[in-house]
Amino acid sequence: MLDHTIAAISTSLSASGIGIVRISGDEAIAIADRLFQSHKKKQLKDQKTHTLHYGHIVDPKEDEIVDEVLVSIMRGPDTYTKEDIIEINGHGGVIVMQRILQLVLTHGATLAEPGEFTKRAFLNGRLDLSGAEAVIDIINAKTNLGLKSSMHQLKGAVYYHVEEVRREILELMAHIEASIDYPEYDIEELSDDHVMGKLERIAKGIHKMIQSSEVGKMIREGIKTAIVGKPNVGKSSLLNALLKEDRAIVTDIAGTTRDVLEEYMNLLGIPVRIMDTAGIRQTDDEVEKIGVTKSKAVVEDADLVIMMLDASQKITKEDRYILDLVVDKQVIVLLNKIDLSMEIKEDDIRALIEGVTVIPTSVVDERGLEELQKVIKDMFLLGDIAMDDGLYITNVRHKVSLERALKSVEAVKASIQMGMPEDCWSIDLKNAYGDLGEITGDHVSDDLIEEIFSQFCLGK
Ligand code: GDP
Numbered sequence: 001m002l003d004h005t006i007a008a009i010s011t012s013l014s015a016s017g018i019g020i021v022r023i024s025g026d027e028a029i030a031i032a033d034r035l036f037q038s039h040k041k042k043q044l045k046d047q048k049t050h051t052l053h054y055g056h057i058v059d060p061k062e063d064e065i066v067d068e069v070l071v072s073i074m075r076g077p078d079t080y081t082k083e084d085i086i087e088i089n090g091h092g093g094v095i096v097m098q099r100i101l102q103l104v105l106t107h108g109a110t111l112a113e114p115g116e117f118t119k120r121a122f123l124n125g126r127l128d129l130s131g132a133e134a135v136i137d138i139i140n141a142k143t144n145l146g147l148k149s150s151m152h153q154l155k156g157a158v159y160y161h162v163e164e165v166r167r168e169i170l171e172l173m174a175h176i177e178a179s180i181d182y183p184e185y186d187i188e189e190l191s192d193d194h195v196m197g198k199l200e201r202i203a204k205g206i207h208k209m210i211q212s213s214e215v216g217k218m219i220r221e222g223i224k225t226a227i228v229g230k231p232n233v234g235k236s237s238l239l240n241a242l243l244k245e246d247r248a249i250v251t252d253i254a255g256t257t258r259d260v261l262e263e264y265m266n267l268l269g270i271p272v273r274i275m276d277t278a279g280i281r282q283t284d285d286e287v288e289k290i291g292v293t294k295s296k297a298v299v300e301d302a303d304l305v306i307m308m309l310d311a312s313q314k315i316t317k318e319d320r321y322i323l324d325l326v327v328d329k330q331v332i333v334l335l336n337k338i339d340l341s342m343e344i345k346e347d348d349i350r351a352l353i354e355g356v357t358v359i360p361t362s363v364v365d366e367r368g369l370e371e372l373q374k375v376i377k378d379m380f381l382l383g384d385i386a387m388d389d390g391l392y393i394t395n396v397r398h399k400v401s402l403e404r405a406l407k408s409v410e411a412v413k414a415s416i417q418m419g420m421p422e423d424c425w426s427i428d429l430k431n432a433y434g435d436l437g438e439i440t441g442d443h444v445s446d447d448l449i450e451e452i453f454s455q456f457c458l459g460k
Pocket residue numbers: 229230231232233234235236237238278283288336337338339340361362363364365
């Protein structure tokens with residue numbers, strides 16, 4: 001499967017400054033030599049590894065120059081795929097890139113499938129599966145913190161933590177097998193209490209990783225935050241004020257989901273994904289009229305709801321309607337426009353939603369905004385996210401495998417408590433070991449590998 005040489009355009013498929021055709025495999029250098037005329041009239045095969053060469057790509061059949069290029073030669077195993085890699089840097093036009101790729105294909109390479117370069121990195125043992133998945137996440141990162149976490153994963157954070165638990169399971173399995181195979185040895189360490197203690201430790205380790213996925217999800221996606229309230233309470237003003245303060249807007253990707261505008265921002269280092277029911281860039285009244293209807297859908301979906309009221313006026317029916325919608329959510333109520341007057345008291349709101357956080361604000365005077373950010377930070381315990389000493393599971397597939405592994409470990413504990421024989425324990429232990437191996441790719445079906453790498457883009 002790995003014996004053919006693959007090639008693809010690895011840069012964006014639209015006009016750009018440069019474009020790269022990447023070739024990986026045993027034939028990579030030979031193929032490039034058939035097409036590349038170096039400025040110095042030297043063959044690539046005689047060049048040192050990790051060097052860059054200027055020249056032209058020439059269609060040998062037509063003897064026609066196709067592009068002026070720089071070619072880099074990287075010999076395995078110190079490469080992305082661990083194989084020989086050639087990268088042809090050309091002018092990034094669509095036609096030029098396609099012609100170069102076509103020439104590479106007619107001279108011996110096979111078109112790479114999406115993710116095939118990274119798949120080779122995995123199959124050749126340069127990356128574990130979670131590390132390969134981190135590559136997709138890096139490309140798709142929506143927040144700075146998400147990027148940081150994916151880099152951490154690429155460097156082996158998930159692998160390391162999972163392998164640690166797997167080692168403990170393996171050790172325990174070895175002990176149990178030994179006591180089954182050599183019952184004449186009285187293996188003292190195999191008392192039920194001892195095994196139970198080890199299992200508790202293993203379960204705790206897995207549980208901790210599962211727990212981290214809650215924060216992990218927010219790192220990856222941002223805290224899904226909905227700003228709701230009837231028209232004119234100051235929602236758009238709040239959003240603008242927050243965005244203005246945030247000099248490092250994570251991306252300027254503004255998407256529309258269910259007619260709701262989204263914007264990513266970075267509040268005190270926390271990735272927040274704000275969904276504005278009334279329009280971020282539009283202040284069009286028509287849009288705001290239907291705000292209440294849309295609030296409903298957005299609220300359902302949100303991790304956090306910021307509910308705004310105009311404190312300079314008495315509570316209206318509309319306010320109560322929206323308050324009803326948010327009762328069961330993580331909610332912060334803002335009493336806005338306190339620069340005008342305060343017709344609504346904090347306690348009025350607390351009487352409606354028990355224990356809710358109420359912050360008086362004036363968006364115009366920038367009062368209460370700092371407190372709002374602090375409250376959000378405390379609410380989601382994201383205060384001290386430091387990637388270096390922690391692990392956050394951001395991948396749902398990993399979470400599912402961890403949950404399965406935990407179940408198996410709990411099953412072993414139950415077997416012991418019910419006094420089942422030792423060979424029963426090993427079956428569930430083996431399952432737990434396998435489930436965790438799915439995360440690192442040590443124990444994984446071809447179908448799953450196919451599925452994971454099919455999510456990649458072409459040329460990666
Ligand atoms: P939205 O319909 O909820 O998005 O409300 P807007 O953000 O469009 O604000 C409606 C009006 O209220 C605008 O004229 C704002 O300038 C004004 N406004 C927003 N916040 C405050 C505030 O804290 N104090 C005062 N006095 N006016 C505000």
